[in-house]
Amino acid sequence: MNGLDDTLNLPREKVSQRIALLRGTGTLSGLKWRENLLAYVFLGPSLILFGIFFFYPMIQSVYLSLHSTDLTGRVNGFVGLDNFIYLVKNDFFLHGLKITLYFALLTVPTSILVALLLAALSNGKRKGLTLFQFAYSLPVVLSVGSSSVIWMFLFHPSLGMFNYFLSLLHMSPINWLVDPKWALLSVSLMTVWMNLGFNYIILSSGLRGIPDEIRESAAIDGAGPLRLFVRILLPLLSPTLFFLVIVSIISSFQAFGQINILTHGGPMNSTNVLVFSIYQEAFENFRFGTGSAQALVLFIIIIILTLVQFKWAEKKVHYQ
Amino acid sequence: MRRQITASVHYIVLAILALAVIYPVLYAFATSLMSMGEASSYPPHVVPHHLNFRNFVDVFDLVPIAAFIKNTFLVSIVVMLGQLVTSSMAAYAFARMNFKGKNLLFAAFMATMMIPWEVTIIPNYLTIRGWDWLDSYQGLIVPFLAASFGTFLLRQFFLQLPMELFEAARMDGCGHVRIFLSHVIPLSRPALGTLAVYSFLHMWNSYLWPLLITNSDQMRTVQIGIGMLQHQETTQWNLVFSGIVLVILPSLLMLALGLKQLVRGMTVGALKG
Numbered sequence: 143m144n145g146l147d148d149t150l151n152l153p154r155e156k157v158s159q160r161i162a163l164l165r166g167t168g169t170l171s172g173l174k175w176r177e178n179l180l181a182y183v184f185l186g187p188s189l190i191l192f193g194i195f196f197f198y199p200m201i202q203s204v205y206l207s208l209h210s211t212d213l214t215g216r217v218n219g220f221v222g223l224d225n226f227i228y229l230v231k232n233d234f235f236l237h238g239l240k241i242t243l244y245f246a247l248l249t250v251p252t253s254i255l256v257a258l259l260l261a262a263l264s265n266g267k268r269k270g271l272t273l274f275q276f277a278y279s280l281p282v283v284l285s286v287g288s289s290s291v292i293w294m295f296l297f298h299p300s301l302g303m304f305n306y307f308l309s310l311l312h313m314s315p316i317n318w319l320v321d322p323k324w325a326l327l328s329v330s331l332m333t334v335w336m337n338l339g340f341n342y343i344i345l346s347s348g349l350r351g352i353p354d355e356i357r358e359s360a361a362i363d364g365a366g367p368l369r370l371f372v373r374i375l376l377p378l379l380s381p382t383l384f385f386l387v388i389v390s391i392i393s394s395f396q397a398f399g400q401i402n403i404l405t406h407g408g409p410m411n412s413t414n415v416l417v418f419s420i421y422q423e424a425f426e427n428f429r430f431g432t433g434s435a436q437a438l439v440l441f442i443i444i445i446i447l448t449l450v451q452f453k454w455a456e457k458k459v460h461y462q
Numbered sequence: 463m464r465r466q467i468t469a470s471v472h473y474i475v476l477a478i479l480a481l482a483v484i485y486p487v488l489y490a491f492a493t494s495l496m497s498m499g500e501a502s503s504y505p506p507h508v509v510p511h512h513l514n515f516r517n518f519v520d521v522f523d524l525v526p527i528a529a530f531i532k533n534t535f536l537v538s539i540v541v542m543l544g545q546l547v548t549s550s551m552a553a554y555a556f557a558r559m560n561f562k563g564k565n566l567l568f569a570a571f572m573a574t575m576m577i578p579w580e581v582t583i584i585p586n587y588l589t590i591r592g593w594d595w596l597d598s599y600q601g602l603i604v605p606f607l608a609a610s611f612g613t614f615l616l617r618q619f620f621l622q623l624p625m626e627l628f629e630a631a632r633m634d635g636c637g638h639v640r641i642f643l644s645h646v647i648p649l650s651r652p653a654l655g656t657l658a659v660y661s662f663l664h665m666w667n668s669y670l671w672p673l674l675i676t677n678s679d680q681m682r683t684v685q686i687g688i689g690m691l692q693h694q695e696t697t698q699w700n701l702v703f704s705g706i707v708l709v710i711l712p713s714l715l716m717l718a719l720g721l722k723q724l725v726r727g728m729t730v731g732a733l734k735g
Contacts, residue, residue, distance in 0.1 A: 195589075303489060343729075
């Protein structure tokens with residue numbers, strides 16, 4: 143848009159440039175014009191790519207969600223809000239939302255609390271902590287694909303390690319991924335592990351950012367390590383924690399890989415989370431319209447969460 | 463004395479927790495070296511009796527893992543280089559240039575970072591299919607060549623470069639292109655390194671997109687290939703895990719060499735809030 147304006151303004155700019163030259167005051171507007179053009183050249187590649195693979199799809203999603211499509215994704219006709227009404231009237235979508243919420247509730251607090259524990263224990267000046275920091279960060283580089291396959295074997299009902307450990311404790315084996323009561327818990331357990339690395343890195347960086355003097359003066363005042371942590375470090379860490387809560391909720395709403403590999407949404411849809419349901423609707427049932435409608439619902443949920451974070455961050459700046 | 467006891471208790475707790483966290487990876491490494499019988503026996507073996515390094519050769523016969531690795535390396539490297547170029551250019555424009563619509567465009571870039579990619583996946587799939595790019599390198603690479611995260615990360619870094627640098631360069635008669643290429647880029651190696659590690663790992667680990675748009679064995683990426691290995695689960699667990707180890711090895715190497723870069727990249731987001 144702006145690039146276009148610039149080219150249209152070309153003659154006028156040139157004239158003013160010439161006038162400026164005649165007056166001997168330099169070519170300020172000419173420089174400005176060149177800087178504008180150059181900036182758009184610099185931004186060009188990113189702008190084009192975002193336009194094609196981000197902004198256009200956003201509009202296209204809205205368009206698709208208001209239309210019905212055939213099996214190849216061609217639009218059949220305008221259906222208004224029918225796709226959304228279909229979603230609300232059908233159990234599978236509300237069920238999927240409910241499962242996604244459960245999944246978020248099971249994974250977000252647990253993985254943040256465990257990571258907080260690890261960060262608190264491995265933060266300090268003792269020797270050799272780097273090694274532990276490496277170990278606790280490790281899950282961050284592992285992909286959902288390979289992690290899921292490893293855990294699939296750990297969960298194996300007869301030969302898996304988890305049931306073997308249970309048998310060592312004289313407990314009866316669990317059908318981790320097959321039992322509808324356990325499947326979501328099992329997938330959550332694996333997801334908590336996967337998120338540990340990221341949460342640990344964020345939280346320990348946050349802890350490291352707290353100045354030493356604060357710890358020292360608390361120690362002088364006679365606070366023990368536990369009191370120091372709960373009363374002083376935790377409140378100072380709260381912006382980081384809040385960031386992590388929002389980011390984790392958003393990422394829990396995006397879970398797909400572990401579901402696809404470990405349970406494929408089953409047993410009895412007990413792990414059918416939102417993104418998996420979008421995937422099934424669009425790429426297994428070839429209903430791109432209702433799939434897009436679901437994607438838009440996901441979009442709205444995530445936008446709300448992001449806005450909550452920004453509002454809160456703004457407040458924090460004002461009151462601190 | 464009491465201090466020594468607390469210190470050793472601390473270390474023991476740390477070690478137990480570390481073992482628990484890395485256990486799945488240790489398990490993968492141990493199983494990858496077992497013989498076929500050992501890997502699927504009950505009670506399970508915790509460590510292999512012999513180190514069967516042959517597994518790492520045999521797995522290549524089980525699935526076309528060489529092709530998976532080659533594809534994924536190619537895609538990850540090209541995307542990494544592409545993101546370095548597009549992001550650093552865009553970041554320079556946002557950090558150091560004045561132009562019309564700057565704020566609006568910056569907001570638009572940030573929006574792409576906040577909105578999850580899953581939301582756009584259906585239209586993107588239809589686009590790529592429409593261009594006949596299914597099952598091709600272009601299809602795997604092109605949608606990821608620009609990164610708002612990278613732009614944001616590098617912009618933050620460029621803004622921190624000393625103002626004098628730019629004034630001095632301007633005095634010497636350098637234009638934006640010269641300043642960008644011969645001053646800003648060489649000084650930004652740490653930030654570029656962070657983006658490189660991050661984008662490589664992201665592509666190496668990506669799952670949903672390659673799952674959607676590839677379907678021949680010759681075009682699959684490692685993460686999908688690993689998923690294919692699980693269907694062989696009945697007999698050859700040891701080979702499945704050799705495959706997994708081959709796939710996670712580059713990631714672990716990245717962690718060992720680039721933990722600092724990774725941490726820097728991740729905390730950019732955390733500290734802005």
